Amino acid sequence: MNTKILKENNEKIVINLTNTNFETANSIRRSCINNVPTMAIEDVHILANNSALYDEILAHRLGMIPLTTDLKTYNKLEDCKCKSAGCARCTAEFVLEAKGPATVYSKDLVPTDPSIKPVFDEMPVVKLFENQEVRLTAKACLNNGTYHTKHSPCNAYYQFYPNIKVLKSKKALDDICPRKVFKNGAVDKDNLLNCNLCNACTDAFPDSVTVEPEENNILLTIESWGQLAPKTIYNTAITNLISDLDEFKKLLK
Template identity: 45%
Template sequence: MAEIQMLKKDKKTGRVSFLLKNTNAAFVNSLRRTIIDTVPTMAIEEVEFRKNSSVLYDEILAHRLGLVPMKTDLKAYTLPAKCKCEGEGCARCTLKMTLKAKGPGIVYASDIKTKDPKIKPAYPKMPIAKLLKGQEIELEATAVLGEGKDHVKFSPGLVWFNKEPKITISNKQELLEKFKEKYPAEVFDKNGKINADLIMDNNLVDACDGVCDDLVKIEYSDKNFIFFIEPWGQLTPAEMVSNAAVLFNETLEEFETKLK
């Protein structure tokens, strides 16, 4: 059975990495693809302009609004295709938003207003447009849940994985003197020795691989994988993984049913 071990968690960016043990690349990649393509998030889908005297065309402004990451509440909303309204649009699958701004000044994501306090821009200070004196924007937007496989604006983040490296270091003095210039300075400790933790912490495995196997030998596991998640603000990494697991199981159950 696969085991999970947390490695790093950056509170500022939300980025996390963890070790998946005793599994295989097929499963890990399936988890990655499920998060990117299938875990839904909220994003602006339609924009109705009332006023727009900015230098930006309506289409450009609508495109920018669609790419603004929105905090998402998956318990309160459902995909339009799975909603009881059959995609016609209701409070269960859509959310109306408004934006009113007059120049001079910068229009920020925080200027987008919604009736649901849980659904709001993940990055309030994201600039959308610059207005000069006398210019204004007034619009109504409709946000819906969507999946990354339909449009990247619905994808919850960047996800990738690497095979776990096993680093063996000899630190032989003659080899250190010969190959010192070939290795990044960040991998050497205060005593001038190559340190495995520094290689990992600075993400310099590839830079050290193959330079001199007698000094630094790097092998890769086929059963253990380092999994990275860099969220774009709509969901937390925990929400991304837990929802991906549910969706993955649903897909397997559906596949099993069709085979019977």
């Protein structure tokens, strides 16, 4: 398999996988979603809460807040030397103290380790009225999306590379394509990757254009939720997929 990065920014990466098949691409996609660990709040100790939200709802909301993740420093709880007791190498702690009237946001979670903090500052957690307060401590740990989807780092999907041939140039192609792949009746190379193989063009003008998916040429898109950079997600997913396959091989023997 060959890989080439076509687009990359802090939120999203598009990778062209060639000389491969969709089974491999799908394994990588699933590994990205389920097999790349991130930090998320797992335990909440509520000291005071007379807000409108039950303790359980409050704890659930805190669990869903994406946290910046440092894969080099932190271990998964089950792999840690402390034998899952919780230590500075596997657990990050937060304190939240707020009094009404106020809206409590994700940024009000004060971390003990500044490298593990909410990705987004302005996620509302709970609204407090006069005389209402929330005081709690929370522990975050590293785990996979298979354990709970709050640990999943991204959305990932793939499609076949579109091979578009314009047989007869038609200006009307520009408007018929909902993804704006055509310009002046020809394929606009800058927008080619917008094509999602919907065939709106071939349905309207079967004699003018053909669209074929290239089956060994795949576009994999990874959209990060913010805990990890998209490239880190891809690289970790590949490393973990290979180690899982090695383990599977050993078990077969």
